[in-house]
Amino acid sequence: MKKLLLTLFVFVFSTISWAQIQISGTVKDTNNDALPGANVLEKGTENGTTTDFDGKFSLTVQEGAVLVVSFAGFETQEVPVNGNTTLNIILKEGLQLEEVVITGSRTPARSNTSSPLPVDIVGVQELQATGQTTFDKALQYKIPSFNTVNTPVNDATSLLDPYEIRNMGPSRTLILINGKRKNLSSLLYTQTSPGRGETGADISGIPTDAIKSIQILRDGASAQYGSDAIAGVMNIILKDDYKNGSATLRSGITGEGDGEMLGVSLNNGSKIGEGNGFINYTVDFSKTALANRPGTVDAEGEAADFGAALADVQEFLSRRPDAGNINGSPETTAAKFLVNGAVDLKGNSEIYFNAAYIYKKVNSFANYRTPYWRTITDFPYLANFFPGNNPNNPGGYDGYLPTFEGDLNDYNGTIGFTSKINEWNIDVSATFGGNEQAYSVNDSHNRNVVLSPATWVDTNNNGVVDPGELSESSQLYRENSPISFDPGGTAFNHIVGNIDISRVLSDQIAIAVGAEFRTENFEIIEGDLASYDGGGADSFAGNRPENSGNFNRYNLGGYFSVDWDATKDFLLNGTVRAENYSDFGSTFVWKVSSRYKFAEDKYTLRASVSTGFRAPTLHQIYTQRAQYSFVPGQGIQVGGLINNVSPQARLLGIPKLKAEESTNFTVGIGAKPFKNFSFTIDYYSINVEDRIVLSTELTPPNTPAFDGLSDVSFFVNAIDTKTSGIDVVVSYNKLEVGPGKLGFNLSGNYTITNERDGAVNNPAFAQNSGQSVVNATQEALFFTSRPRSKWILGTTYDINKFSFSLNNTYFGKTVFKQQGLDTNLRTEFTPKIVTDLGVNYNVDDHWTIAFNANNLFNVLPEWSFKAENAAGQAILNDPAQVKVQSNLITFNQRYSQMTYDGYHFSQLGSLFNLSLNYKF
Template sequence: MKKTLTLLFSIAITCASWAQTQVSGVVKDANNEVLPGANVLEKGTQNGATTDFDGKFQLTVQEGAILVISYSGFETQEIAVDGRKTFTITLQEGLQLEEVVVTGSRTPARSNTSSPLPVDIVGVKELQATGQTTFDKALQYKIPSFNTVNTPVNDATSLLDPYEIRNMGPSRTLILINGKRKNLSALLYTQTSPGRGETGADISGIPTDAIKTIQILRDGASAQYGSDAIAGVMNIILKDDYKNGSATFRSGISGEGDGEMLGISVNNGTKLGEGKGFINYTVDFSKTALANRPGTVDAAGEAADFGADINDVQEFLSRRPDAGNINGSPETTAAKFLINGGIDLKEDNELYFNAAYVYKKVNSFANYRTPYWRTIEDFPYLGNFFPGSNPNNQGSYTDAYGNTFQGNGYDGYVPTFEGDLNDYNATVGFRSKLNGWNVDVSATFGGNQQTYKVNNSHNRNEVFVPTYDSNTGTFEPTRLYQENSQISFDPGGTAFSHVVGNIDISKILSDQVAVAFGAEFRTENFEVIEGELASYDGGGADSFAGNRPENSGNFNRYNLGAYASIDWDINKDFLLSGTARIENYSDFGSTFVWKASSRYKFAEDKYTLRASISTGFRAPTLHQIYTQKAQYSFVPGQGIQVGGLVNNISPQARLLGIPKLDAESSTNFTVGLGGKPFKNFSFTIDYYSISVEDRIVLGTEIGRTGDASNPLDILLDSNNLSDISFFSNAIDTKTSGLDFVFSYNNLKAGNGKLGFNLSGNYTIQNERDGAVKNPAIVEGAGQSVVNETQEALFFTSRPRTKWIFGTTYDIGKFGFSLNNTYFGKTTFKQQGLDTNLRTEFTPKIVTDLGVNFNVDKNWTIGFNANNILNVLPEWSFKAENAAGQAILNDPAQVKNQSNLITFNQRYSQMTYDGYHFSQLGALFNLSVNYKF
């Protein structure tokens, strides 16, 4: 019996072996070049393999199996095994890569060619090829209508650079992750820099290696997604496989030998369950050192601004020509973690989830407090606080109260501004199909917290507290700060969080009609975190005052939205789409918006004509409604002054008659033409027009009227402020332009393949529409909340045109890329500049070179030289009229004007406003990638 069982088992094993076949082969393209990374799958199973670096594969399959061979950009083939064991498979390039578009429509996804809306699709390899170290900077050199740059010495702005699409500010582009709303940053930009008065999501914290593709909808989409989608939508699609993992080591340095960067990231995945689910994870650590680009400070301007002896100024500048200033790109340390996963529960049911956490620490600096600015004569104790090597400050000094202090070579000091950022987001959802209806239910959680620390500073304000004197038996006034001040301060910070619930239902009713509807509930919370007493008391820490108790607290709201959408394919070429949405906010009421779009394909689907018209809205953020604080800023000709930001629900706002904020409303119109007239060549041209009513702006600083009885003067005097600013629905705007994208790829060139890409954005119109809506008290004072500086920030501080021309060449194990980005002219009207002049930034071309070497199927070495020609921004004065030309004809007046807008040349290269690309010059980056 035992022998019989052994025989039967052997026969079974033998039969199973006969029933399987090991096949192998190579996958090539039409030019006989191998295709590494092609997928070979046994049809109807999860049994598959990926071709190696030489395009080869091996696979054990069942008899009678069919092989399915696929590769991105090529037509999928099915080949029956039929007893063969070796294969040479040639894939044909597809006439059109049918990338699935899930952004911009609530009905089931369509291919890129059949979408009625302009959508840019950017893959992770294209982002990595830019050589930029963060996601936002990679987009700067990939999407012409997208702009972001580093801003020097703008306090909390160093934690998160403002970005925007189509010159519309960061708050008018909605950021999605896998189609779900990403939380806003806690940061409100309050300095005179791009993005002033607005806030956006922290996209710089998203690890590039976690991204599969980016879909950027260049059209208003409030009807589909709600608030913030006036300028467009950026949908970040995360990697969704458990294979093809890799580890990357990155290093870099600037052409000046600073700004050293080191980073490492790992992206990998694993199966969940029995092949029915996946989890993909990314871990990224990086550190970037300080890159300092100070200017050479002008002594005469300094002496005039600070009322200092010219000899003292010259002596200090002879030792420190840059006046000790540190500005440029701050030291930054970042840790990023992200997971994305899903699991099939049963047929047509899926549980999905993703989560991310980002920690970022930034060390930057305020303006250097020179010894003729914060003088030892005024503050004798500074010699004890900040001893230095100034030969003129070696003796003893006595204050107004008879206290004597040693000078100790006091030579000034530079306060630090240090920020800690924590950002998180997570989504869990469930997808199902019920009687042909697609149901998607999800919950999204997200938050961002930024807390600050000021070091190497002091509280210089006279605040007295009664102290008991045992000798006299009385209470005597004692100074709480000055010589008794601490030098490290916790000024507090801000935090924002939201919880979003979504239900989305859609169905394809027939070959011609698809419908969708859904609802969203969102609750938001904004917190102003109180600073410690010494950080705000009196006037607070020198350089950055903390949040006062009366300005701190938690503020929240909720909103409920619902939408309905329909797509009607009148025939195979002609599509009509419509969406309507209603939203209700707990703090300002309801709004209704809609969108209609259409697409028509012709000439055998080679060309597509598309158009859309929509209304939109943007709710005022909680940051804009509730932020109130004192802040330090540079006032031309007066140095650093303390101004006040008054919120719209405060007693001060009621006293001044400042109205509460309402939502912005918009009208968007887009029309475009796209096509692929022949193999390898495609193009799109789109015209857009955006009108915004009641645009929310943080107004310019409003100063004294000179009338001591005026409520404005009373408010400033009682709070020891030089000026105040506030938010208001101040202006209507019109923006229009053209977007161009041309691509010609996979051209045979010698033994390699050549590709060309040209994309551009041209602004036709970007201006205020009608008069500024000033509150009566501002109008009566002969001032305006929008002056020429504000107008420039909104409308001309970004390039009027921007073009990106890229060339790629792949040959053997090498890949080369050469990109030229043309930044068009920008103009600016800095605060303090003579009204007869403007500054104009010269158009420039920034050239980037990239080289990849595929050592073998696992190892790749990449080298990028960004801005290889070391091109820097340049600006010059331009005359508005004859009076302006007269100024330009006088070198002394020109120098004076230059000093006014650059803080006496501290920012001769890096002015606060108007520059349009990085000021760090050439950057060199090396990466080594290992594929698991």
């Protein structure tokens, strides 16, 4: 590999040529009307631009270049420059635009239909039309294979929800910004919900107004991009327009009258220099109020769980039927800043850059500590800490509600240099990114008995310890406890260097070669003493010193790719990649893909097969902490998450983590058989070996090393999995109906197989004690807790100044096996259809008013018990047993709507949004 790279570099830099010309022109339709936003691309390169509002463009190209000019709804034209410096181009209406795809291949860009890989392309207007307040939720209602989970128990998860493509977890989808790797979040999901034990990039913070389009590659791409691309790649392409700026004021509220949202954003740009240089910037501020959806708590379940008198529980619940709980959508404040730009240099070269900074402040809550849970008998001082209006307790003590407050700072930036030297496209870049999350807990206390050292007091000043002069130890906490804590947090950052070189060698062959160096750093930030000492703050314990610190690694990778157009219709692509990590060694992966066009290019057959890998994240290797969690039938308990390099791991014989490996296969067909109609159908199969999972909670050995812990969990390469399914996209647009135009889009994902392949790889400690790191709950979280089928049917109608959209999203059945649930039962969520309505009114060329009603019919998640066998049916026939089982999985109905695991559409019900947009 090193010799090959050296040879290519020598060849590239020994054949420099600067033969270029500056051209300008206009793009119009047959009625001589300008076409703003038309794509103008130098064939065989990524050098291109778009026309301005008057249909004008300017571009520096090589002598002898051919321009590829395209616009939605018009036939694409190839226009030879032939030495001309001014071009007037007329496009004829024709088949739907073959959009340019840059994601999934390292060789020069191709059109969407000629790509050998399945790629979804979503424009910013489509995202905005969903009416969703964040980028990840907008994708939820545009891409069937994309899912994000609403979690009813927030803690750190309130800062960002887990997301995934094709049921593979957030760790297996790689996020790019303008083709460059975005940093991971520092958050490790540890709640019992989909995404448990994984981490992903924070895409919820990306301002939608800064996005030009999204390209989602639904295929394994580790060979092209490295780790994390097992399930696919999402490339977020930023706006590169220095004109057509806009300002937007938006507001929203739920159908229940809470969750008020107010936001304002500005997107604008400026031209830099005489060429195609530009800067585009976006500023976005928003605040969303709390939306609370508590359940009605069951008194008998509470009395049984907490050993309390039923009368005391009933008295409290008569005043607070929800037991004081607050769960739903927390109060969130966000500020987002993003800039994208480029500066033209001489010789068809440019410097490009982008940078973003996101700040989020989230105020959420732990479970309410009721007066029969944290009693005045056990903790008399609570009457002074949290006075209330309970007539049965001194000081009116009525329990307390600990807060969980999070501050998130996420930043990323890239600076790069591109040039075309003697037909070689060269791209050199450096990317920086990081994510820090700091937490605070208020209205809580440290209830643990921790004594200060005894102190000698020399009362008679004789310098000798006399009887009675050694003072007694005092309580550090309990009655002396603070009620506010700094439990620390986490931080992650990376620095990535890329060199990418590509060239179209002939009409048939294009090649690409490149290298990447990446260094990563993960920090566990120590909490203050009171937050962890003796057990720490009630609700969320801080990071202990021995569990905190900085952890880092680096890796070096290189790839080589070749595209061979065997004929004008048949394409073959091959890519190989080698990577070396400082902490676990080397890996080698490859990919082969092809496509065949026929019937005058109206139909395309495509297929790919590849191997892939995912390196364990630093979060998974080094995270260790005590954590509060809900244990059915026992309430909140303190468990321990131990890492794989700790003394505790050695005691249990837990092996160190190694990389996951995958094999991907995709085959499909895409077609545009006639004007305005297109469809794609793709089958996929993903097999993952040595999948890394966060184990279920296991009972530890009875040794001092595990004193005070009800259970332990850890990361382990535990299972092999196989996943297969079908993706379908059908589009039929621009149908003339009356004075307007009607469009339809149907897209869907159906999971054929998603299951464990073979036995669980249990460490000896678990095997010998009759336990397993993967139980029925874990199996459900991996394989059945996402909709098996998801379909989106969208309809649009444009008439005069109005634009209407109606989307129906079908969420198929999901199955849970919650922790503590009787093994003879399962929980099924009923399939639901969520309907969204959007209305846009273009007042004039500048002003647009948009109204969106999301979840128009207030559809909420519904679940029911199903029997696995006759024993399960016997339970369902007994209402008393059903109630017991229901209480187990909902914490006595605190989370009755979604259970303790979350679901894929909001528990908030209807949401109404109104926005006002002004175009400069």
